Amino acid sequence: MRKTFTISVFTENSIGLLxxxxxxxxxxxxxxxxxxxxxxxxxxxxxxxxxxxTTEDQIKKLVLQIEKQVEVLRAVFHEDDDTVFQxxxxxxxxxxxxxxxxxxxxxxxxxxxxxxxxxxxxMIIEKTGHKEETQELLRFLKEYGIIEFVRSGRxxxxxxxxxxxxxxxxxxxx
Amino acid sequence: MEAxxxxxxxxxxxxxxxxxxxxxxxxxxxxxxxxxxxxxMPIYDALYNYQEEIRHVLTRHEQGAIHAAQGFARATGKVGxxxxxxxxxxxxxxxxxxxxxxDSTPLVCITGQVGSHLLGSDAFQETDIISISMxxxxxxxxxxxxxxxxxxxxxxxxxxxxxxPGPVLIDITKDAQFEEFDYQYKKCEGIRxxxxxxxxxxxQVKKAAELINxxxxxxxxxxxxxxxxxxxEEFKTFIEKTGIPTASTLLGLSALPTxxxxxxxMLGMHGNYGPNKLTNECDLLIAIGMRFDDRVTGDLNTxxxxxxxxxxxxxxxxxxxxxxxxxxxxxxxxxxxxxxxRNVRMNSHPVWHQRFKDYEKVENDLVIGEQITPxxxxxxxxxxxxxxxxxxxxxxxxxxxxxxxxxVACRYTRFNQSKSNITSGGLGTMGFCLPAAIGAKLGAPExxxxxxxxxxxxxxxxxxxxxxxxxxxxxxxxxxxxSFLGMVRQWQQLFFDKRYxxxxxxxxxxxxxxxxxxxxxxxxxDREDLAHxxxxxxxxxxxxxxxxxxxxxxxxxxMVPSGASVSDIRLS
Ligand SMILES: Cc1ncc(C[n+]2csc(CCOP(=O)(O)OP(=O)(O)O)c2C)c(N)n1
Numbered sequence: 001m002r003k004t005f006t007i008s009v010f011t012e013n014s015i016g017l018l019x020x021x022x023x024x025x026x027x028x029x030x031x032x033x034x035x036x037x038x039x040x041x042x043x044x045x046x047x048x049x050x051x052x053x054t055t056e057d058q059i060k061k062l063v064l065q066i067e068k069q070v071e072v073l074r075a076v077f078h079e080d081d082d083t084v085f086q087x088x089x090x091x092x093x094x095x096x097x098x099x100x101x102x103x104x105x106x107x108x109x110x111x112x113x114x115x116x117x118x119x120x121x122x123m124i125i126e127k128t129g130h131k132e133e134t135q136e137l138l139r140f141l142k143e144y145g146i147i148e149f150v151r152s153g154r155x156x157x158x159x160x161x162x163x164x165x166x167x168x169x170x171x172x173x174x
Numbered sequence: 175m176e177a178x179x180x181x182x183x184x185x186x187x188x189x190x191x192x193x194x195x196x197x198x199x200x201x202x203x204x205x206x207x208x209x210x211x212x213x214x215m216p217i218y219d220a221l222y223n224y225q226e227e228i229r230h231v232l233t234r235h236e237q238g239a240i241h242a243a244q245g246f247a248r249a250t251g252k253v254g255x256x257x258x259x260x261x262x263x264x265x266x267x268x269x270x271x272x273x274x275x276x277d278s279t280p281l282v283c284i285t286g287q288v289g290s291h292l293l294g295s296d297a298f299q300e301t302d303i304i305s306i307s308m309x310x311x312x313x314x315x316x317x318x319x320x321x322x323x324x325x326x327x328x329x330x331x332x333x334x335x336x337x338x339p340g341p342v343l344i345d346i347t348k349d350a351q352f353e354e355f356d357y358q359y360k361k362c363e364g365i366r367x368x369x370x371x372x373x374x375x376x377x378q379v380k381k382a383a384e385l386i387n388x389x390x391x392x393x394x395x396x397x398x399x400x401x402x403x404x405x406x407e408e409f410k411t412f413i414e415k416t417g418i419p420t421a422s423t424l425l426g427l428s429a430l431p432t433x434x435x436x437x438x439x440m441l442g443m444h445g446n447y448g449p450n451k452l453t454n455e456c457d458l459l460i461a462i463g464m465r466f467d468d469r470v471t472g473d474l475n476t477x478x479x480x481x482x483x484x485x486x487x488x489x490x491x492x493x494x495x496x497x498x499x500x501x502x503x504x505x506x507x508x509x510x511x512x513x514x515x516r517n518v519r520m521n522s523h524p525v526w527h528q529r530f531k532d533y534e535k536v537e538n539d540l541v542i543g544e545q546i547t548p549x550x551x552x553x554x555x556x557x558x559x560x561x562x563x564x565x566x567x568x569x570x571x572x573x574x575x576x577x578x579x580x581x582v583a584c585r586y587t588r589f590n591q592s593k594s595n596i597t598s599g600g601l602g603t604m605g606f607c608l609p610a611a612i613g614a615k616l617g618a619p620e621x622x623x624x625x626x627x628x629x630x631x632x633x634x635x636x637x638x639x640x641x642x643x644x645x646x647x648x649x650x651x652x653x654x655x656x657s658f659l660g661m662v663r664q665w666q667q668l669f670f671d672k673r674y675x676x677x678x679x680x681x682x683x684x685x686x687x688x689x690x691x692x693x694x695x696x697x698x699x700d701r702e703d704l705a706h707x708x709x710x711x712x713x714x715x716x717x718x719x720x721x722x723x724x725x726x727x728x729x730x731x732x733m734v735p736s737g738a739s740v741s742d743i744r745l746s
Binding site (some may be wrong): 011012014015016020023027040044060061064065068070071072073117171174 | 175178250262304305308309312313314333364365366367368489491493494495689
């Protein structure tokens with residue numbers, strides 16, 4: 001059965017590693033749902049957050065292939081229950097179409113969204129949340145005409161404490 | 175990338191190109207295979223100063239250079255070094271890099287690159303070799319500043335040969351080769367993000383020993399891991415103590431002498447009858463340094479389902495990749511076997527062993543007998559190999575290409591010592607043999623190197639006869655000529671209604687071609703000429719080419735049809 005998994009990859013920063021990691025997916029004809037790279041709390045260690053839909057059997061193999069790369073310190077995967085994750089979405093809508101009555105207020109309050117920028121003819125709304133939530137707002141705004149929409153990749157931290165400890169151990173052992 | 179580096183040279187002012195050669199010398203490289211061109215000229219120029227220390231073998235094609243380096247590495251266990259220019263020089267290496275990756279061969283490839291200010295400008299002979307080689311290298315890196323060179327090369331050598339070996343590529347821009355800097359070499363002894371040899375888990379070894387001690391019908395399947403880890407002696411002690419019958423993958427051949435009483439032969443598609451059949455009857459399958467390639471397992475859904483599986487491997491990604499391991503043992507197999515030997519009981523399995531012998535008799539009666547003493551007018555590949563065995567007594571180093579002759583040569587050749595079988599396994603690269611044989615001979619000059627090649631594959635790298643001419647490497651070349659791309663023709667016959675689409679070959683006069691390159695030779699058609707011609711070839715001082723015309727439409731059996739179960743191995 002296919003499920004959504006979040007892979008967290010901790011790496012040395014190196015040009016080309018992104019290519020090496022994504023080719024592990026493309027080679028197996030797997031679609032990456034989202035990918036984010038950032039610093040981590042550890043000096044010189046980068047962190048990739050990759051979301052993929054696949055089977056448990058395949059994800060185990062995939063993560064081992066990622067960890068096998070020379071510049072990867074550690075790669076782990078989790079199901080959604082074992083991570084805390086967020087995505088951010090930006091919506092550009094016509095000011096005129098939403099500025100009537102209580103609509104804007106309702107929209108902001110009900111969705112825990114906020115207005116980032118307001119111009120004469122458009123405004124930018126921001127919402128963070130899980131995909132279903134940002135999707136819901138998208139559906140809602142579509143009725144009023146949406147000019148631009150973009151959603152970020154997932155960022156995620158792992159709940160199990162032992163994973164973070166294991167990673168630190170590997171680094172401090174060196 | 176954080177790395178542990180140990181100083182071996184003192185600081186001196188020099189150029190990047192000179193530093194490359196100094197680094198190679200620091201890594202004890204005495205032989206490099208390569209081909210020059212614009213973007214690597216500074217390095218070739220520096221090479222001119224080091225002719226005493228480093229021998230450069232000019233091949234006739236970069237593919238020849240890399241296969242030669244592979245042959246060198248497999249014959250010696252050392253890292254093979256390769257140089258090529260940017261663009262086409264670098265892309266010509268790719269087949270060999272992919273081959274070395276899948277067959278775990280340690281290589282360091284050095285490619286020249288256009289000047290760093292030209293990167294990304296579609297400059298003359300610019301290709302993005304870093305991206306192109308990424309999926310087929312264990313690691314690669316581009317160097318654009320001379321000061322980065324020593325560390326990049328130190329890491330390259332460390333990564334190529336540690337853990338599960340593999341090919342590494344270092345791409346050096348031309349300006350970095352010219353640039354002057356303060357050179358100092360420090361050997362690499364560790365990289366933070368890289369754990370080449372997993373720590374042996376003693377509990378897992380104990381669990382494995384328990385299963386082995388309790389098994390009724392244990393079967394050992396071994397691969398190149400034994401050779402790569404130098405565990406041949408430990409392996410022999412282990413099987414002798416436990417009395418377990420064993421069989422080898424294609425790349426594991428020669429890790430255990432062919433004549434060893436517990437060596438039951440080869441696994442896989444064209445392997446021996448007993449080892450394939452009995453894989454599905456053993457109660458314990460002990461895999462050591464092998465990766466359950468599909469050519470070994472056939473249909474996974476019907477592969478050893480009745481057995482418990484123990485898997486010894488150095489690469490965590492191989493565990494449970496194709497076959498579930500009830501007891502995985504991660505680590506270097508020399509260390510693991512040493513510990514395992516202490517934990518297993520002395521044992522023997524005469525009844526079970528006899529089962530292999532019974533199948534061996536069936537295979538002898540129905541296949542091997544007719545193959546080595548044929549009743550046909552035409553010669554068979556097997557009788558040629560059998561005749562070679564009689565003269566070499568199993569002491570030669572066999573290099574093969576890809577196809578029917580490869581399967582036959584590997585099946586029928588006797589091996590007395592390790593590192594005696596060099597072939598392209600995982601990638602199945604036609605054209606591998608001739609250059610690999612040259613590299614093997616230059617690496618192990620004391621050995622008799624016999625290159626067995628098909629008429630098709632020979633013509634894929636035939637230009638390397640020029641490398642033989644120039645190096646005077648002494649190789650015995652046996653062309654098993656069936657005037658067909660034999661292995662493909664066999665599949666067409668068996669699975670495509672004999673529709674021989676583009677597999678028949680109109681061949682040149684190979685002996686005359688060889689003569690043009692100063693290689694003596696002879697072509698034979700008749701059985702009565704076989705033995706004395708082989709003797710003549712082996713006695714000849716210098717390289718020799720013997721072309722043997724064999725049956726055009728002979729097939730290799732036994733055979734596990736693609737995707738079938740190992741139990742369904744066919745004898746005809
Ligand atoms: C580079 C490459 N191209 C194509 C193939 C597919 N292939 C596998 S075996 C074979 C036939 C080899 O013919 P030959 O070299 O004459 O050897 P034979 O099988 O007749 O012994 C071919 C074409 C391959 N393995 N490698």
